[in-house]
Amino acid sequence: MNKAFLQIGFHHQWVASAIRFVGLFVLALVFFALILLVFGKNPLRAYADIFSATLGSAYGFSEVAVKMIPLILTALAVALPSRIWLINVGGEGQLFIGALFATWGAVNFTNLPVWLLLPWIGILGFIGGGLWGAISGYLRVRGWASETISTLLMNYVAILLVNFFVFGPWKDPESANYPQSAPFPDAAILPSFFGTRIHLGIVLAIVGLILFHFVLSRTRWGLEMRAIGVNQEAARRNGISTNRYIILLMLIGGGAAGVAGMGEVSAIHGQLRPSLSPGLGYTGFLISWMAGGHPIGIVAAAFLLSVITAGGDILQMTHRIPAAGVHILMALILFVVLARPAGKKGGK
C-alpha cells in the first residue's frame, strides 16, 4: 500500500509540474496576443496559422523536427556547463565556428569517400566550436574574464570571421555575387530521411542527449560535477580540479554547438552563408533555461521553440510581422518561467 501511495505521489507531482508549465505557457501566449493586438494584428488568426503550418500537416511537423536538431545541440551547449554554474551564452558563435571548420574540411578534402568525409567534418565542427568555447573557459580559469561576457563578445567575433571568409578568400567564384562558399560535395552532405529535410544530425542530437544524461547520472564525472555545483570549495578540498572541469565543459559544450553548425551548413544550406543561423545559439540558451538542464525538458522546450521559430517565418510571410517579432514570445515565455513563484526554482 505504501508503495502504491508513493507511486501515486510521484505521478501526481509529475502531472502537477506539467500542468504548471502549460499554465505558464498559456500566460505567455496571452501576453503576446495582447502585444499583437496593440500592433493591429489579429492574434487568433496568427496562432491558428502558426498551428496549421507547423503541427497541422506531416510536412509542417517534419520541418519542426528539422529545426529541433540544432536547437537540442545548442541547448546541450548551455546545459552541460550550467551544471557547474558556468553561463555559456556563446552558442551562436560556437555554432558559426563549427560550421566554418566543417566547411574547410568539406571544401578541401573533396576526394575522401563519404564514410570518411562525414565523420571528418563532424569532428572538425566539434573541434571548431569546442575551441571557441574553451577560449572562454581558459579566460575564466585565469580569472581574466567571466565566461558570460566573453562568450557574448565572441559571438560577434565569430560571425564577423565567417563573413570575412565568405566575402573574401572562400567566396565561390561561380556564385554571381552572393557571399557564400563553394557548395559542399555530395559526399559531405548529411543524408536525409523519409523524403523530408530531417537529416542524420537528429541521431547526433539524440546521442548527445543520452550521453548527457548518462554521464551526469551514472559516472564519476557526473558525481564530481555535482560536487562542484553544490560546493566548489568542498570539491576542491576533495581533490577535484574545478579548473579542469571549467575548460573541459566549455570545450564539450562548445563542441555540441559546433556540431549543430556542421549539421546546418551541410544538410540545410549545402554551403557556408552569413545567414547560417537565425539566432539558434541564443534560442538554445532559452531552451536550456526553461528545461532547467533536464534532458526530457530540453526535448520538450526545443519542440516548443521550434514551433515558435517556424511560426515566425509564417507570421513574416502572411501577417507582415518581422521575423524577429517572435523573439518577444520567446522572451515572454522565459519571463513567466523566471517570475514563477519561488520554491520550485533551481539554483540561486
Add this chain to the structure above:
Amino acid sequence: MIISFLISIISGAIHSGTPLLYATLSETVGERTGIVNLGLEGIMLIGAVVGFTTTVQTGNPLLGVLAAALAGGLFNMVFGFLVITRRANQLASGLALMFCGVGLSAMIGASFIGSRIQGLNEVRIPLFSDIPIVGRMFFNYDILVYSAIPVAVLVWWLMFRTRWGLGLRAVGENPTAAFAAGKNPHRLQYQALFIAGILGGIAGAHLSLAIAKTWAEWMTAGRGFIAVALVIFSKWHPLRAIAGALLFGGAISLQLQMQARGVPVSSFLLDMLPYVLSLVVLAIWSGARRHATPGSLGRVFQGTE
C-alpha cells in the same frame, strides 16, 4: 594629411564614444546596487526605435530623446520586477530582456525602415567653433555629445556625494546591513534601475538620431555588451567611464577611418576590433578589479525572514 586624419579620429572617437558612455553609466548605476543587467542591449534598442519613430512623427528630435529616455526607464522596470520582486536569476532575466527588446524594437520599427530624418544636428558654439582645428575637434557636435560628460559628473555626484547615492552603494555592497541601517533595498534598486533605463534609452537614441540617422534591426550590434565590459574596465566609477568610452569610441572611429581611406584590410576584420579590445582590456584589468566589485553583485536581497 596627418593632422586631418588625427582630427577625424578624435572627433570620431567623441562621436562614437557618446552612446557607449551613456550605456556604461547606465550599467554602472545598476551594478552599484548589486544588479548586473545584460538586457542593456535591449534597452538601447528600445531607446533607438522609440527615439527614431517619435522623431519621424513629430519632426522634433528632442522629443525623440525624451521619449527614448522614458521608454528605456519603463522597459527596465520589467527587468526590475523579475530580479527585485520575483528574485529571478539576473543573467537569465537580462538576456530575456535583451530578446524582448530585439523583438519589440523590430515590431515597432518595421514600418519605419528607410525613413529619413534630419536627426540631432550639430550645435555650433559661437566663437569656439570658429577656432581652426580645435573648433572642429571639440565644438562641432550634437547636444547629446555636449551633455555626456556633465551627465557622467551628475551620476558621480548623485552616487558619491548624496545620501541617496550612499544608500544605493550600501545596498550594492551589503543589502542586509543597509536594511538594518533603515534603508529600503528594493525601493532603492527600483529607483536605480529606472535611472539606468533612462540612460540606456538615451544611449540608443544617440545611435539612431545622431549617428545613423536611420533605424535598422539590431543596430546596436553588441554595444550593450561592450558597455558591460567597460563598467569593469572603469572599476564601477562614472568618471573613469569617460576614459573607457573614449578609448572604445577611438577603436570604432579608427576602424571607420581606415575603411573610409581604403586601407587594404577586410572591413570584417576591422569590425572585430571593439569586441577583441573589450576582451583584452578585461584580461589586463582583471587583477585590479577584485577590490572594486560591489560586494553583493549578482545576488539578490532575500529579505530578512
